[in-house]
Amino acid sequence: MTSTPVRIRRFGPFELDLDAGELRKDGRRIKVQPQPFRLLVLLTNRPGLLISRERIRTELWPEGTFVDFDQSVNFAVKQIRDAMGDSATRPVYLETVPRQGYRFVAPVASGAPTLPPAPRPESTTGTTIRLQKAIWANIAELRVAEQRRRQLTYYAIAATAAVLAALTLFLVLR
Numbered sequence: 001m002t003s004t005p006v007r008i009r010r011f012g013p014f015e016l017d018l019d020a021g022e023l024r025k026d027g028r029r030i031k032v033q034p035q036p037f038r039l040l041v042l043l044t045n046r047p048g049l050l051i052s053r054e055r056i057r058t059e060l061w062p063e064g065t066f067v068d069f070d071q072s073v074n075f076a077v078k079q080i081r082d083a084m085g086d087s088a089t090r091p092v093y094l095e096t097v098p099r100q101g102y103r104f105v106a107p108v109a110s111g112a113p114t115l116p117p118a119p120r121p122e123s124t125t126g127t128t129i130r131l132q133k134a135i136w137a138n139i140a141e142l143r144v145a146e147q148r149r150r151q152l153t154y155y156a157i158a159a160t161a162a163v164l165a166a167l168t169l170f171l172v173l174r
Contacts, residue, residue: 009044011093011106012136014084016044023083035060035072036079043094043104052101077102085140087147092140106136 007018015024021037023030032040042059043051057069060076077094080086086093095103 008111010109010111011044011047011104012140014093016040025084030083032083033076033079036076036083039073039076040080043102044108047104047106047108050097050101050103053099054101056101085144087143090143090147092136092143 009016009018013026014030015027016022017024018041021034023032023037023040038060039056042056053069053073056073061067061069061072077096080094081088084093088096091105093104093106095105097103
C-alpha cells in the first residue's frame with residue numbers, strides 16, 4: 001500500500017493544506033471561502049512572481065462565467081488578507097501591483113504537515129521552518145503595532161488641533 005504525500009505550503013505561521021483545502025495558523029484552522037482559497041493556492045504556486053489579473057481570471061473563473069471579475073477578485077483578496085491579518089498598505093504576504101495583478105511576497109516552503117512535530121534533532125529543516133514562522137509572525141505583529149501607533153498619533157494630533165482651535169476661539173471671543 002502506497003500513500004500519497006500530503007501537499008502543504010508554509011509561510012510565516014501559516015500552513016496551506018492543498019489536500020484538505022484548509023488554511024491553518026499555528027495549527028488552528030482559519031475559515032476561508034473556496035474562491036479565495038483557490039486564489040491563495042494560485043499565488044503560492046509562484047511566490048515572489050507577479051500573477052496577472054488576466055491569469056487569475058482564467059484560472060479561477062472558467063470561460064463563459066459571468067461575474068463582475070474586478071469586484072470578485074478584490075473581494076477574494078480582501079478575504080485572504082483578513083484571514084491572515086495582512087495589510088494592503090504594508091503587505092507581509094500579499095502585495096498588490098496596481099492594474100497588473102498580485103504577488104505573494106513571503107517565502108513559501110513545501111512538505112508534510114508540521115503537526116504533530118516530529119522530533120529530529122539531527123535535522124535543521126524543522127528549526128529553519130520554525131525560525132521562518134517566528135520571523136514572519138514577528139514581522140506581522142510589528143506591522144500591526146506600527147499601524148496602531150500611527151492611529152494613536154493621528155488621534156493625538158486631532159485632539160491637540162481641537163484644543164488649540166477651542167483655545168483660539170475662546171481668546172478671540174473674549
